[in-house]
Amino acid sequence: MQASVERVKTPYGIEQTRVLLNSNYTAAYAIRDVGVDVIAAYPITPQTGVVEKLAEFIASGELDAEMIHVESEHSALSAVIGASAAGARVFTATSSQGLEYMHEVLHIASGMRLPIVMAVATRALSAPINIWCDYTDLMNARDTSWITFIAYTAQEVYDSLIEAYIVSEDPEVMLPAMVAYDGFWMSHTYEPLYIPVDREIVRKIVPRRSRITLDPENPVTMGSIVGPDYYYEIKYQQVVAMEQAYRSVRNADRIIEDTFGRRYEPIEVYRVEDADIAILTYGGIYGTLLDAVDRMRERGIRVGAMRIRLWRPFPAEDLVSKARNISTLIVVDRAISFGASISGPVALETIAAFHRVGSSPDVISIVAGIGGRPVTERDFEGMVETVFKLGRRAREIGTLYWGVRG
Amino acid sequence: MKSWRELPIGGIILEAGNSVKRRTGDWRVFKPIIDHDRCIRCLLCWIYCPDGAIRIVDGVYKTSDGKLWSLSFEIDYDYCKGCGICAEECPVKAIELVEEVR
Numbered sequence: 413m414q415a416s417v418e419r420v421k422t423p424y425g426i427e428q429t430r431v432l433l434n435s436n437y438t439a440a441y442a443i444r445d446v447g448v449d450v451i452a453a454y455p456i457t458p459q460t461g462v463v464e465k466l467a468e469f470i471a472s473g474e475l476d477a478e479m480i481h482v483e484s485e486h487s488a489l490s491a492v493i494g495a496s497a498a499g500a501r502v503f504t505a506t507s508s509q510g511l512e513y514m515h516e517v518l519h520i521a522s523g524m525r526l527p528i529v530m531a532v533a534t535r536a537l538s539a540p541i542n543i544w545c546d547y548t549d550l551m552n553a554r555d556t557s558w559i560t561f562i563a564y565t566a567q568e569v570y571d572s573l574i575e576a577y578i579v580s581e582d583p584e585v586m587l588p589a590m591v592a593y594d595g596f597w598m599s600h601t602y603e604p605l606y607i608p609v610d611r612e613i614v615r616k617i618v619p620r621r622s623r624i625t626l627d628p629e630n631p632v633t634m635g636s637i638v639g640p641d642y643y644y645e646i647k648y649q650q651v652v653a654m655e656q657a658y659r660s661v662r663n664a665d666r667i668i669e670d671t672f673g674r675r676y677e678p679i680e681v682y683r684v685e686d687a688d689i690a691i692l693t694y695g696g697i698y699g700t701l702l703d704a705v706d707r708m709r710e711r712g713i714r715v716g717a718m719r720i721r722l723w724r725p726f727p728a729e730d731l732v733s734k735a736r737n738i739s740t741l742i743v744v745d746r747a748i749s750f751g752a753s754i755s756g757p758v759a760l761e762t763i764a765a766f767h768r769v770g771s772s773p774d775v776i777s778i779v780a781g782i783g784g785r786p787v788t789e790r791d792f793e794g795m796v797e798t799v800f801k802l803g804r805r806a807r808e809i810g811t812l813y814w815g816v817r818g
Numbered sequence: 819m820k821s822w823r824e825l826p827i828g829g830i831i832l833e834a835g836n837s838v839k840r841r842t843g844d845w846r847v848f849k850p851i852i853d854h855d856r857c858i859r860c861l862l863c864w865i866y867c868p869d870g871a872i873r874i875v876d877g878v879y880k881t882s883d884g885k886l887w888s889l890s891f892e893i894d895y896d897y898c899k900g901c902g903i904c905a906e907e908c909p910v911k912a913i914e915l916v917e918e919v920r
Contacts, residue, residue: 642825643829646825
């Protein structure tokens with residue numbers, strides 16, 4: 413950490429210090445500040461820095477936690493499931509194949525209603541082997557009943573991990589949560605951010621709460637077999653918990669704002685008020701998109717930017733109300749749902765959100781940035797130009813594969 | 819039948835030891851039968867039974883050739899799933915698995 417001398421007191425009275433960190437190290441600082449009991453993880457690029465830094469914190473005594481060395485991601489998540497069931501506050505982190513290898517256990521973590529928190533540095537999936545960023549790994553975990561944040565700055569990684577514990581441990585929620593950010597584009601690039609000087613403030617806003625745990629004094633059985641007579645009802649509890657999670661995330665947003673003065677919303681927008689066309693995306697490329705919007709605005713194009721920050725539960729109502737005046741909405745996905753009628757997972761979700769209210773802008777699905785292919789300001793400008801040029805056809809094509817060599 | 823509101827979160831079972839309420843004997847296809855004349859009372863079946871369905875019964879048992887034992891075994895068929903581990907482990911092959919007709 414390059415701790416600078418600059419210390420800032422927020423209007424809220426919390427003293428914060430400006431540091432320069434990549435998103436992996438930021439995640440580790442957030443976990444140190446929240447205070448966890450057990451960490452288990454298996455190294456995979458580009459996530460490894462998170463647990464390396466946490467191991468340093470444990471070695472230096474800055475974090476009092478057990479680090480369990482495991483032989484795989486399947487075991488990593490299984491180990492934290494056991495620890496969480498026994499009452500520990502836990503953390504793990506992974507990427508790509510590691511997240512896939514965890515897949516069946518992801519369902520067990522959520523089905524057992526354990527407040528596990530995980531960081532995901534997103535990365536493309538093999539084969540062919542590719543260690544660079546896209547979001548196909550995260551999108552594959554879409555239906556696992558994990559609350560999912562997608563951050564676009566290191567600052568947001570820090571704040572979202574704190575929120576993840578607030579939400580997961582909410583007695584009305586009790587679901588695991590993951591915080592995703594771009595592999596390499598964020599995991600390995602340094603950004604300035606603010607962290608509190610005294611970490612006790614973080615521990616205060618994420619208080620320890622009692623819950624049902626494995627306790628020999630009060631024996632219970634978790635994860636037992638349930639037949640067709642009750643399984644459906646138990647899964648429906650998760651449906652309700654996910655709905656509660658939205659309310660809980662908004663509450664956590666308020667806590668972060670009241671404590672640190674930073675404001676988050678499930679759908680963030682930029683210059684959409686008078687926009688005819690907007691681009692919706694997620695993750696680190698939103699920063700690039702903001703610059704692209706400014707450049708296009710200088711050329712007189714009435715364009716805006718939107719970002720989903722919360723992927724599960726999907727903030728459908730926020731999206732619909734914030735895109736109310738947009739006539740064309742381009743959704744840029746860095747993931748492919750092979751064989752789907754619309755290949756962009758977030759584009760599909762966006763269309764479904766508008767379907768519920770009966771009216772919709774023209775939603776254009778664009779796939780870009782696959783396997784770490786850069787998405788620049790010029791790309792976003794080109795997308796808008798192409799969509800204008802194609803007119804109605806842009807929608808009929810289904811999905812535009814931006815930049816693929818023909 | 820309970821609604822989703824009435825069930826413990828995640829289907830957690832709050833009542834300890836409630837597996838006795840689930841009689842698993844009807845899962846059985848092969849029923850173990852102990853030949854108490856051949857049995858040498860080594861207790862291996864009792865140790866290996868994964869369901870604790872073999873009970874030690876105190877009392878004098880006299881074999882057909884006049885040998886006396888101070889204990890015997892009894893299989894609790896309400897819970898024996900017929901896995902056959904007892905028959906496999908028995909060193910004197912005193913447990914036979916008989917197909918049950920239903």
